[in-house]
Amino acid sequence: xxxxxxxxxxxxxxxxxxxxxxxxxxxxxxxxxxxxxxxxxxxxxxxxxxxxxxxxxxxxxxxxxxxxxxxxxxxxxxxxxxxxxxxx
Numbered sequence: 347x348x349x350x351x352x353x354x355x356x357x358x359x360x361x362x363x364x365x366x367x368x369x370x371x372x373x374x375x376x377x378x379x380x381x382x383x384x385x386x387x388x389x390x391x392x393x394x395x396x397x398x399x400x401x402x403x404x405x406x407x408x409x410x411x412x413x414x415x416x417x418x419x420x421x422x423x424x425x426x427x428x429x430x431x432x433x434x
Contacts (some may be wrong), residue, residue: 369375376382398405408416 363372370377405413
């Protein structure tokens with residue numbers, strides 16, 4: 347039930363603001379892609395460095411095959427679990 351209420355609230359809010367503002371004003375369209383890429387890269391670097399410094403470093407013990415298989419699979423699992431629920 348909570349998911350339905352969230353979806354309805356989000357949809358009503360989006361419809362309300364879409365009538366009054368453009369995609370650029372709602373920050374749904376980038377005005378500076380180079381700066382966006384820089385922000386994403388910096389956040390990714392800081393997050394990666396923090397996780398490698400704080401958490402268990404067993405990732406360095408993986409074979410190249412395990413890394414090539416696990417990295418896209420991990421990305422897909424996190425995408426389905428975090429990105430898609432916020433978009434739908």
